[in-house]
Each structure stands twice: as C-alpha cells, then as structure tokens.
Amino acid sequence: xxxxxxxxxxxxxxxxxxxxxxxxxxxxxxxxxxxxxxxxxxxxxxxxxxxxxxxxxxxxxxxxxxxxxxxxxxxxxxxxxxxxxxxxxxxxxxxxxxxxxxxxxxxxxxxxxxxxxxxxxxxxxxxxxxxxxxxxxxxxxxxxxxxxxxxxxxxxxxxxxxxxxxxxxxxxxxxxxxxxxxxxxxxxxxxxxxxxxxxxxxxxxxxxxxxxxxxxxxxxxxxxxxxxxxxxxxxxxxxxxxxxxxxxxxxxxxxxxxxxxxxxxxxxxxxxxxxxxxxxxxxxxxxxxxxxxxxxxxxxxxxxxxxxxxxxxxxxxxxxxxxxxxxxxxxxxxxxxxxxxxxxxxxxxxxxxxxxxxxxxxxxxxxxxxxxxxxxxxxxxxxxxxxx
Numbered sequence: 484x485x486x487x488x489x490x491x492x493x494x495x496x497x498x499x500x501x502x503x504x505x506x507x508x509x510x511x512x513x514x515x516x517x518x519x520x521x522x523x524x525x526x527x528x529x530x531x532x533x534x535x536x537x538x539x540x541x542x543x544x545x546x547x548x549x550x551x552x553x554x555x556x557x558x559x560x561x562x563x564x565x566x567x568x569x570x571x572x573x574x575x576x577x578x579x580x581x582x583x584x585x586x587x588x589x590x591x592x593x594x595x596x597x598x599x600x601x602x603x604x605x606x607x608x609x610x611x612x613x614x615x616x617x618x619x620x621x622x623x624x625x626x627x628x629x630x631x632x633x634x635x636x637x638x639x640x641x642x643x644x645x646x647x648x649x650x651x652x653x654x655x656x657x658x659x660x661x662x663x664x665x666x667x668x669x670x671x672x673x674x675x676x677x678x679x680x681x682x683x684x685x686x687x688x689x690x691x692x693x694x695x696x697x698x699x700x701x702x703x704x705x706x707x708x709x710x711x712x713x714x715x716x717x718x719x720x721x722x723x724x725x726x727x728x729x730x731x732x733x734x735x736x737x738x739x740x741x742x743x744x745x746x747x748x749x750x751x752x753x754x755x756x757x758x759x760x761x762x763x764x765x766x767x768x769x770x771x772x773x774x775x776x777x778x779x780x781x782x783x784x785x786x787x788x789x790x791x792x793x794x795x796x797x798x799x800x801x802x803x804x805x806x807x808x809x810x811x812x813x814x815x816x817x818x819x820x821x822x823x824x825x826x827x828x829x830x831x832x833x834x835x836x837x838x839x840x841x842x843x844x845x846x847x848x849x850x851x852x853x854x855x856x857x858x859x860x861x862x863x864x865x866x867x868x869x870x871x
Contacts, residue, residue, distance in 0.1 A: 484860060486511060487574040489521040489586035493537070495752070498694070499778055500602045503639075503661055504577050507856070508535045510848045514857070519569070521582050521589070538565060540585070571595055573860050577602065579629035587632060596867040598860075599633035600659070601647045604773055611698055627651045635863055642797035643775035657859065662848035663781035668762055669755040676759040680721065680746050687718040687826060690764035690788070692757065692779045693771070695726030695747070700770040700793070700813070702735070707818040709739035714819075718744060720768075723760060725750040761786035766825060772796045772813060784808075784844035787837040791821055807839040 488508050492501035508518045512534040524539035541559040566589060574590040575598040576583035583599065590597035605626050610619040627650050630636050636652070637659040638644035644656040682688060689708065693699050701722070708720050720741065722732070729747070736745045751757050761767065767783035767790040775797045780790045784807070791809040792798040802808035811821040825833065846852060 484572045484857075484864070485517040485519075485570065486860070487519050487521055487538070487571045487586060487589060488577065489575065489582040490577040491523065491580045491582045493520055493522040499774070500577055502778060503600075503602065506662065506664075506848045507575070507577075510853050511535075511856070513849065514853065519571070521586055523582070538562065538569075572864055573598065575600065575860075576629075576633070579605070579626045583629060587629070590634075594871060596634040596863045597632070598635050598637060598863065599630050601630065601636065601638045601643055601656070602775055604646055604775065606650065607698060607773055611696075623650050630654070634867060635859070637859075639776035640797045640800055642800060646775065659855065659859075660846065660852060661776050661778050661781070662846045662850070662852045663778055663785060664847050664849070665785050665845050666754070666758060668758055668786060672755050672759050673763070676756055676763070680748060680760075682721075682746075682763055683719055684763065687716070687765045688721065688763055689718060689766055689768050689822075690721045690723065690760055690783075691768050692723045692760070692782075693769070693774075693777070695722060695724050695729045695732055697728050697731070698771075698773045700772060701728075701732055703770045703813065703815065703818055704768050705732070705736055705739055705741060707815045707822070708744065709741055710815055710819050711822065712740065712744065716823075719746060720744050721746045721748060721760060721764070723748045723751055723757065757782075758786055761788050764788050766791050766809070766822060769798055770796075770811075770813065770818065771798065774798060776800075780808075781845050784840040787841045789825070789836050789840045791818070791825075801844055805836065807836065807843045809836075 488504055490501060490504035492498050493504055504520065508520050512518045518535040520535060520537045522537065522539055524541060540562040570593055573596050574586045576586040577600045579599065587597055606619050606623045609622040610616060613619065630647065630652050631654065635657060636654060637657045638647055639659065639661050641658055644658055647656060677684065691701065691704060711718065733747065736742060761783045767788050769777065769780055769790050770793050771777065772793050777798055780792065780798050783790050789808045790802065791811060792802055793813045794810045799810050802810055804810040809821045809825055811817040
C-alpha cells in the first residue's frame with residue numbers, strides 16, 4: 484500500500500500525537516509499505532536513512548515558547564507540485580487541524596478513503612487557549628464536521644470514543660489502541676542521570692512525564708506531595724517535559740514548600756535518559772483526566788514502574804488497582820492514600836505489581852496493533868473501490 488499519514492507534529496517534536504504518527508510510519512515502512520508523512524516543515528535532520536518520505540509544507544512557529552508549527556499548502560508550490568505526481572491508496576489524518584485538512588483535500592482529489600484518528604480533548608485545548616466556552620463549542624462543531632467527512636473514524640481508547648460522541652459525533656468509532664515497544668534499559672546511563680539531576684536513591688522518587696501544563700492535573704500532584712511532606716515523608720518529585728505553565732508551576736511548588744523536593748528536567752529528547760528516569764522512579768504519577776490513552780503510562784511499565792492514575796480516566800482503562808498499577812479518586816486525600824499504601828507494601832509485594840505492569844501493559848506496535856491497522860486499511864480501500 485501507498486499510505487499518507489498526516490500529523491501536525493512530527494520529529495523533532497515528540498508529543499503524544501507526533502510519537503503515535505512516528506510509530507505508524509516506521510512500523511508500516513518496516514512492513515514493506517510506501518509511507519509518506521504530511522506535516523509542517525521542520526528541522527528533521529538527515530532523511531536518507533528514515534525508510535519513509537516526509538512531505539512537508541511551509542510553516543511558521545505557532546506559539547513562541549513551544550516547538551509547535553502551523554502551515555499551509557496554499558503558499559507552497561513545491562508541495563503542490565509533488566502532490567501532482569503521487570497517488571496514495573489511503574490517507575490517515577491523525578489530527579483535524581491543518582495537516583488533517585490537507586489530507587482530506589488530497590483524499591478527495593485522488594479519490595481514496597480517509598481515516599481520521601481522534602487523540603485529544605479538543606474542547607479543553609481550545610478553551611485553554613481562548614478562555615471562551617462559546618469559541619470552544621464553535622471549534623468543537625468544526626472538528627465534529629471534520630470527522631463526519633472521514634470514511635472511517637478511529638479513537639485511541641473507549642474513553643476517547645465517548646468523548647468524541649459527547650461532542651456530537653453520531654457515526655461509528657473503531658477503537659485502535661496505541662502501542663509501546665519495549666526497550667532495554669541503558670544501565671550505563673544511570674550514574675550520569677543520577678548525577679545530572681541530583682537524584683537521591685535513598686528516598687522515594689516520584690516522576691511525571693509530559694507537557695508541563697495545568698491541564699495534565701499537575702496541581703493534584705503538587706498539592707498531594709505538599710501534604711505528604713507535611714506528614715513527614717522525604718521524597719523527590721521529578722517533572723520531565725516542557726510547556727506553557729512552567730513558570731506558574733514552579734511558583735506554585737515554591738508556595739507549597741516543595742522547592743527543595745522538585746526537579747524540573749525540561750524537555751528530554753534522549754529516550755535512553757527518559758527510560759532511566761522511569762526506572763529510577765518508585766511511582767509514575769499521572770493523574771491527568773485530559774489525556775486519551777497516554778503512551779507514557781505504557782512506557783513507564785516498560786521500565787517496571789507502576790503508574791498512579793485517576794479512576795475512570797482513559798489512563799485507568801489498562802490499570803487494575805494494586806495488581807499492575809494504582810488508581811485513586813481525583814482528590815488529594817485519595818491520591819496521598821494510594822501513594823502511602825503502595826510504599827507501605829513489602830518489597831516482594833511491590834516487585835509483583837511492577838512485574839505485572841511490565842507483563843500486561845506494554846503492547847508492541849509491530850504486532851496485533853499494526854495487524855489490525857493493515858486489516859482496516861485494506862478493507863476500507865476495497866470497500867471504497869466498490870462504492871466508487
């Protein structure tokens with residue numbers, strides 16, 4: 484198959500959607516398909532060894548303190564000229580934004596099917612930026628119209644599918660989960676990471692990985708850790724990532740007397756270093772009720788570190804409390820109780836939960852997930868041809 488994967492973020496950006504798109508194109512290319520990525524132009528480095536092709540279009544930086552870019556094919560004759568000579572079999576839009584709209588335009592012009600994946604809670608995203616519920620509702624209607632125009636719609640979890648339906652989407656939704664490839668820990672990096680971030684291995688280490696953004700429910704982490712400190716617990720809290728609320732979060736941590744406990748690493752591009760942080764952590768704290776099927780929970784499990792998530796969230800769909808991870812209610816009291824309960828277990832009991840997380844949570848991309856992707860693509864192409 485000749486496949487176009489459309490994503491607003493791609494390398495060097497490594498946010499959730501960009502990483503999913505990257506996993507798709509790499510795995511499908513390894514399986515022998517001709518894969519092209521439709522994305523805003525960026526510094527992707529040398530492309531000769533990638534195994535797939537990047538079809539990028541003119542872009543500008545979207546928000547000054549973030550790496551995201553936005554662009555348009557309208558002002559890029561080079562991109563449009565390349566499109567004249569390429570005929571995809573199927574187009575897959577991972578976002579309903581510019582790249583998704585370009586993908587839809589290509590699919591309609593080339594008369595091929597369009598798959599639309601639903602990854603994010605877009606109402607929350609728009610509300611965060613505009614602070615206007617009216618504008619967020621208006622934007623959500625446009626987003627629903629995009630998914631209504633797709634030939635098939637996928638969601639990364641049952642929770643995500645319900646969110647899309649709550650926006651007003653009435654069609655069928657195929658649940659297509661995200662995967663995570665298990666990697667070997669680069670143990671030689673442990674001393675470097677411990678020294679770089681001054682990690683104290685004699686006391687509990689709590690880790691969060693993701694956008695440093697209030698929408699990730701980081702306030703729950705800070706307030707709960709403040710309570711634990713007041714109760715006499717000694718620990719380190721590591722926040723790995725970057726985002727628009729870094730300054731506010733630092734100030735909040737200072738006001739909660741967490742300045743001496745908090746380590747903010749900034750954006751980490753090296754997956755080996757990130758794996759070591761997962762490995763060194765006693766608990767991966769991820770109370771976000773915003774995220775749909777976050778990959779970081781699976782990545783943490785790859786390093787045998789259990790996650791603490793909020794019951795009923797998308798993250799909790801793969802967690803069985805006290806078996807392969809921890810769940811709590813979205814309150815400081817419940818969050819603190821879950822942390823203390825886990826740390827009070829014997830090392831044998833904790834190791835069992837860690838091992839269960841490793842055995843049950845990670846799902847390789849190049850397995851059942853991509854088998855299902857190929858199957859859906861092929862079926863959709865054949866169905867579309869018959870309809871044509």
